[in-house]
Amino acid sequence: MKILVCISKTPDTTSKISFVNNGKEFNSEGIQYIMNPYDEWYALVRAVELKEKNGGSVTVINVGDVSSEIVIRKALAIGADEAIRVDVVPESSLQVAKEIAAHAAGYDLVLTGKETIDYNGAEVGAMLAELLDLPYVSFAFKLEKEGEDWLVSREVEGGTETLKVGGPIVLSAAKGMAEQRIPNMQGIMMAKKKPLNVVASIGAEKGSVVASHEMPPAKSGVKMIAPDDMDTLVKLLHEEAKVI
């Protein structure tokens, strides 16, 4: 079984977000980058678990410049066997999907996280599935192999559903799929020797890109209410906030 896991590099959750060049560019100064948590905790860990159970291999693919290699090495330390880095700075979901699609043929399973924590797009998986002409299940929280088929559970509006589908498929992984794994020392040592293939970009088109950013309006400040005066809170929620 060959599994491909798409991983992104994103700013750490605790990062202070700001922009330069009139709001056009993200200010990366002082930003610590991590592997997108949904890619790491759910997609990658489940891929490694499936490989451990059924045999096969796990390849991770990232679209990014050399600064991505720290998260790629971490993915290898967690248990991926090899990595592909497409050497171009990503600017849109369409570009990323097209660059990955050029290397995604021949896998039984292609996994992404449900979305990235920077642009929260949740688009790459579906685009990739369409480019590869494969079935796609988004927000999967459970994935099992059953004979030749996959059994996938996903969130739907107002509940969940379980689906059966023959491979190959593209899936986006959500909470519940797997538990976070911390790479151990052996994994970290082995990761240094695993192949990381850098390939040239196919020059994929970008489609819509962000024209500018702005910061959301600041909260006007918290209004404190005395703990024994809940009638006032209810009144404010009704008259001022207009939410009840």
Add this chain to the structure above:
Amino acid sequence: MSVLIAIEPVNGTINKGGFELATFARLTANQLTTEAHALVLGNATNAGELGRYGIQKVHTLVHNNLEVFDSQVYSKVIAQAAGQLGATIVVVRHNANGKSILGRLAILMSADAVSGVNAAPLGGAVFTVSKSVYSGKAIAHYQLNSSNKVLSLMGNALQPQILGEEVNPQPIGLEVAAPKLQLVSRETETGHVPLPEAEKVVSAGRGMKGPENWGIVEELAAALGATTACSRPVADTGWRPHHEHVGQTGVAIRPNLYIAIGISGAIQHLAGVNNSKTIVVINKDPEAPFFKAADYGVVGDLFEVVPRLTEAVKKFKNA
């Protein structure tokens, strides 16, 4: 040229999310001096009501092959409808199904795509939409230059407005391929509004001290008609089910009212809730970081404050 929304009814009805789409489509169509159409995929008793919220023509398609949601099948049907109706802008909901469709439509229609749009497009020479990014820490503006455009609309981003009258839905003939996905089982959560759609959420954290104390949270939620949620440590220790976990790694929500009880407000939690319209924080620790993100704060013992709030809500509702 027209604006087309695609809707899958839930349990035979179109819910508020569908009406939000209708209003968004009409506001967009008005800017471009064109019409707003809807494609309803499956049976819906209230499809005609889309007219009240702005849709001028409702097209319905009921087909056995649409009974299981297979994004490949649905996307091809929607792209086909767009072609037939001459729609150049297609809008879907930013829910689980919409997220599976949007990317596929972008490829099928060679369209620029923006997911999770948070307001009607800005009028002007270039079609511009915005969305919340970096988990609510910033807003990004996208300019779409392609002739076809596909968007998904964030739930609760705008409220449905009465913009017209009920219309008569008309069936539309489209080819529907056989799905590759097979439905094995479906579990429906009943009795409360699911978290991603909830307008009011009452959430509690470790300050509750144990699962046996959740009664006061449930009573407040019941009084408000709210859905209950919890913080990550609470779900991880098994005090509450995982599907109640809101935050960056759990469910991200944007209700009108979010009441956080005994939750300190770690940045990962805030990332999942800071798009809420109004945030109320109840905590005994005046230094809890959540107060900085709150609109209203109460410093006090939650075991006293929460029942008092429940009583005040009941009194207000009965008044």
